Amino acid sequence: MTIEAAVPESVLLRWARAEGMAQIEQYRRAGGYDAARRAATEMTADQVIEIVAASGLRGKGGAGFPTAQKWKFIPRAGPVKYVVVNGDEGEPGTFKDRTLIEGCPHLLVEGTLIAAVTIGARRAYIYLRREYHRARRLLEAAIAQARQAGFVGERIFGSEHTVEIVVHTGAGAYIAGEETALLESLEGRRAMPRQRPPFPAQAGLYQRPTLVQNVETLCHLPVIISLGPDRYKALGPPALFSVSGAVNRPGVYEAPLGISLRSLIFGHAGGMPPGRRFKAAFPGGISSVFLTEADLDVKMDHDSLRQAGTMLGSAAVIVVDDSLDMVEVMARAVEFYRDESCGKCTPCREGTAWIAQVLERILCGRGRVEDLALIESIAAGMTGTCFCPLGESVPPGLVASLRLFRGEYERRIAQGEARAV
């Protein structure tokens, strides 16, 4: 199967879906490593940054920060800089990075090389989620092949650049996906977020300037350089969406940024399972505030979703149908945060645990009418007081569920009271 035939309308996913892309020969036959070669041997750092800036590429990990701007924050001078690839992909519902690495590990290696030669880093660390055993195996093999070919190591592509790539796996903590907690973990400590400033670009890994970039973000780089920013932008620009939950065809889809939530769910993912009705969808992992039927035509891009009171996040769409109770959905989400809070700051550690206890009580039929106000009040106490976005992402969705699905909570409480009588 040729690369073009894999997923015809895609520029990114077709690499991951084509046969044999874990082999460097196959990847190079399809044009692989040409972009990295050009970045290392023909282009200046400014030229690369300019192209990336023109492409409008924004971080795919969750925050959506403009990539070129991030690169410009890295000091030009300085003997030691690092690229750290965030492959901790822990946001529930997100599996695009895994798809990319397992389908075409060389795409990530190439993207990493481009970032490293551009900012002048001689060493890159790929921090992989612990559970991604297959991805790790393939990635390490790909790095070994690239090293053999002279693309990784000293004087890559015959240039003056030296880039070493090291794969490191985490220990199963969601918070290690937060970039400063990831750096702590990479340094051998407990994954807990660091105070910012200083930002990683100034003092990151081992207190050196560090570019932390999501897997998918880096995988876009070879595509951008080979297509040129204009053609790339004309394609959408392209983005990967992980769609899961109550849909007929869950999976990773490539679609233009700005596609409507409706066409993503009912087009790409094949719509709702038979007999089910759409109830809600989290557009960017469970950290994002869910959207309801009224929002189905929202455009899936950073700005539109922010206007809708939520966020694109990691572009992980989780679809909830009418067979699910929103109280259960939120209780499950809060439990997740309780378990995955790093334990550093008080509101996140204690607040998630308390709310989880109250929700559990409501689900067990021992809810009280005043519990809803209590949850709102605890959530208010967590809002703006947490150390990092993990804790901060709990209140908005919870409060929205209390507003939009209050009836479901009240029914649970009423049922419990009825049973008690």
Place this chain on the structure above:
Amino acid sequence: MPSEAVRATVTLVIDGREVTAPRGTTVYQAARAAGVDIPIFCYHDRMPPLGACRMCLVEVEKMPKLQTACTLEAADGMVVSTTSPAVAAAQASILELLLSNHPLDCPICDKGGECPLQDQAFRYGEGRSRFVETKRDYAKPISLGPVLVLDRERCILCWRCVRFGEIIAGDDALKGFERGFASAIGTPFGLPVESKFIGNAIAICPVGALTSRTYRFRARPWDIEPVASSCAHCGLGCAVWLDVRGGEILRTRAREDPGINDVWLCDLGFFGHAYVAARDRLTTPLVRREGRLQRASWEDALGVVAERLRASLARGPGRVAFLGGRRLSNADAAAAAWFFRAVARTPHLDHRVDASPDGASLRVGWGLRSSLEDLARGDVFVLVGCDLTEEYPVLWLRIKAAIDRGARLVIVHSKRLEIRAHARCEIICRHDQLAQLTAELAAAVAQHGGAGCGASRIDLAANIMATGSRVHLLLGRFALDGPGGCDLLRSAQALSQRAGVTLHIARGRGNDIGAARLGLLPGEGGMHAPGILRGAAADGFDLLYVAGSDPATTVDDRAAWDAARMGVGFLVVHEAFLSATAQAADVVLPALVAPEKDGTITNLEGRTLPLRAVVAGPGRARADQEIFELLAARLGVVRGHVAAAPVGSVVPTPVETAHAAGAAQEPAAAGGAAPPLVLAVSEHLFTRGSMTGRCPGLAELVGTAHCLIHPSDAARADVAHLDLVELATEHAALVVQARVSEDVPPGQVLLPRGHDTAPAGALVRWSPAPVGVQIRPIAPSGGAEP
């Protein structure tokens, strides 16, 4: 504008008041300096801010969210409110969350009454909780070793104790385990905490989660009276508060002294006070009659001693000798020196009881050659035979802080030190090779002065030394009194000739430095301590007098002490306990201990520090000074008024003090080949000495008597890890546990000092040559003991 760029201060508004603070300070610090109270839990001013507890949230104009004052750098024009409705709501919310799972056992909690959580809940909390769920339930309390008890339910996870171990002590004693709501501090596998500084973690715990086993349930803070004094254990003289209730010291706490211990202490200081109230303190004089020590009145006892002294003086001067000084106050030491020089008319007095006749300790003045503050400003530290955490733990904290600021550490020793992770270069060699290695280091530094160094460890160390501008070279007892100690001292002195290198003699405990300065050193023609023991053994003295020392356990060569005791006609001892020395005495006079005396001591850097009588002595025990003056009066000499030394300023031991006093002749050179297995005796912070052995906690921290042996030697001797083994020299044998470890080099058995069940001194005879030792398994660790 250039003037803007160099301005050293910022001006901001906090709660309506204009506050000017140095640039780089945080809003919290600026507020505190201006007298504005912002509540904190995780912040500690000796550590960088963490921002974890979220208690210090403040509102800053133009910032969308509340900010943690502890992490926010104060900037010009900031308008900060610490009391706005949003701040008050956040504070109440954080406190409610912290208290949601905090047990309400304040009435039985040690921290009650001095608890930041209690205080802040009172001041900023709602006064009621909406938490109706089941509280967190942990097994409690759990024991983390002889001194530390952990209650995880009370813990508010401020991370202070964990960060103390990571940042201040560098020993990573406590760590966080599990995640999120299940997070808890602890040790790996719940093993006893391994630290010399865990008392500090207890002290900075903002709740009653970490408590000390020795203080637990003993007192309420409002019932105890803190008295400012100084710790007289290791010789650094850390500033302490002794917390007293009902005539008993219940707790020792660090007292801030930026010159010495800052706000920290070591565990010897924290837990080393209970001996004062030990039940077996001597309360009356004892006089040997019919072969047994029997209670006597002061009248009788002083009469007996005075009579002996008078008889000796009648036979001529110099027939009396004095040993001791370490545990005397300065006034005691001055009185002793006056008494023996002027009244007993003898030049034979020496405080250096634990020095070896062939080592370098007798040939150099003890102490630091600069103030601790100057030392802490060094950029290179070289420790030769100096195990800081076992000898002067708080000095390590100062050096650790310097290392964190970029200073480099070189270690030369015969075992891997526990601080090795912080060293830039570590050279491990057998005890008898230390002198040779130090000579090579001196030669390497002299030869290339840091440029064009080779790749060996010596070259690396030389390079580090040569590239430092404030190099501090510390020699410890292990180096000075080891084989070839005099050669080693000469090499070190050669090194210290270089500009910027200061040689410190890290020697002396308690008040050794004060004793030396006040004259407890040999006079003209006088013998040094080993000489006195040899003289006594040869029937050279009518009377041997010991005060502020326990030579029977501290003399390196126990046989030398035994011979001295056998040889001398009469032994007088001032003691607080019936120590090994006191048991052998003819007259024992009950002495007060440091916390029972007003006065001063002089620390290792030469600073005179206050001692306060915080409790009364037991029975009829008296201060050594008083005993000497009473005795002098008996002999018809009355001592005039003596002015007390001023407290505070540092007078370091002069550099050139290569004490002629003691007339120490050069020892015989070590000859012959080294034995296959060399015995090296090392320092140990926690010992079964007469004081620390009587402090619960400390006595357990001593652990099992053991020796360290390299795996290759262990294999050769058929010794397995934790086997009981017999260590035999040509003089004696003793049984200890063997620990097989690569922390020691091959060809050496390392035996820590201070176990009364395995007295290292019994194995050793004073000798310039290394002592050979044989090791033989007697019982495998798995085997049942009879």
